[in-house]
Amino acid sequence: MNSLFRKKEEWFTFYDGKGNPIERKTEIRYDPLTEESSRIVFDPGMSLTPPDYTEAAKQTSGKNCPFCPENVHKLTPTFPKEIAENGRISHGQSIVCPNLFPYSKHNGVVIFSEDHYVPLSDFTNSMIKDAFTAAQTYIKQVMTVEKKPLFASINWNYLPYSGGSILHPHLHVIVSESATNYQRLMETKAREFTKTHNKEYFTYLYETEKKEGTRWIGEKGNIAWMHAYAPKAHNDFIAVFPNKISFQDIKEKDWDDFAQGLQAILATLDEQGLASFNMMLNFSKEATPIHARLTPRLTLGDLHTSDINFFQMLQEEPLTYKIPEDIAEKARIHFSNIN
Known part of the structure; x- marks a missing residue:
């Protein structure tokens, strides 16, 4: 089953102004469920300063x-x-x-x-x-x-x-009454996964990532946190509720555990100079555990360039400068501080 974590490498060789060779690696990873690809590209060592909305808050x-x-x-x-x-x-x-x-x-x-x-x-x-x-x-x-x-x-x-x-x-x-593209694709692929492997996908993901460890962040109560193998952004955190199928299954204690885990994730963003994010928590119509996904949003450089370019918007393939296993390691430290 671990073979589902597929990737390939592409190397680009070029030269600096003095004729010295430079090699840059692009790693293409494939989502274990949907087989959608994402690219881990060379990190120039970008330093991020989170925006301060204190003055804007006073005005609004x-x-x-x-x-x-x-x-x-x-x-x-x-x-x-x-x-x-x-x-x-x-x-x-x-x-x-x-x-x-x-x-x-x-x-x-x-x-x-x-x-x-x-x-x-x-x-x-x-x-x-x-x-x-x-x-x-x-x-x-x-x-x-x-x-x-x-x-x-x-x-x-x-x-x-x-x-x-x-x-x-x-x-x-x-x-x-209508599924989003994400919901439609996820449910279709989850059914295919169960039929092919005789396992429910998010249960498999939870068990495999916990055992493998490099993208595993931690578990609090009935909620487990990990980093996505093929990320949709520079960080891509996934929370799985392994034993919760319906929105009716979630109890007050589960939300308390979820909140504590989420605080650790927010601390991981804060450590990196990230302040903004998109998050969704999805309830499936299939017999599939509830899961959440959180990705940061940012701008790049002094021009405040958007973090979304033609690759994400039109080619529909995410890019990330950050290696998932490295981000998971950062998050584990914050998660270990949970009581």
Whole structure:
């Protein structure tokens, strides 16, 4: 089964201005499930300085932010009563309201807390746990009303580099009659994997990475963290809930364990000078464990060049400067600090 971790190397030889030869390696890795390729390219040793939104936060908070406490109950819309009796769903400080510009048939926005700007190191366990619990509650309510299987996911754009248009931390909960391309491909390939290997893919991934160790980060309760073999970005963290198939299977303790693991991942980003990220937590309609995926977003150099170019956008092949096994090693250190 380990043969599924496939890769190949390509070498480019050229010369500097003095005629000295230079060799650069590109490593092409293939995703164990989808067989999509990604490229690990030469790292020039880029040094990243995380953006500071302190001043922007002052200008956009309070009366200028619909998610701040003085506005949230006045400026955000409300759900029908069959979804939320009081119009919105709350858990702890988290509040769920409808998205004014929905991406799907059901699209809730989860506001984390009253805090308008939260640097990575300031996300608390309760803040994360409450937000994801509120998101789960919204999904339960929607599924009760719909009474049929739908495609569901919890998604997070954190800070502007990720596509986040409001600094105030919030999640998007998508419940749709139509699968995303990711959901469609993942479920198709997962069925094929089970048929071919007589094993469920994410269970296999969890067991194999834990045993192999180089991309394994750690395990807290029922949630395991690892780095993707064929990454979609400069870091690519995967969380697998090995014994959790449905959104109904997740208990409060699981969200607590997930939050602690996620804090270690955020610390790993922070250590590298990364501040922004995209994240999704996917619920499959198949008998497949729930999993999450988190990738950072950044700009490169003094021109603040986007981290996405023609390779990712049009050739549909991710690039990364970072070796997955090296990033996993960094993350293991932070994960070891979890109580």
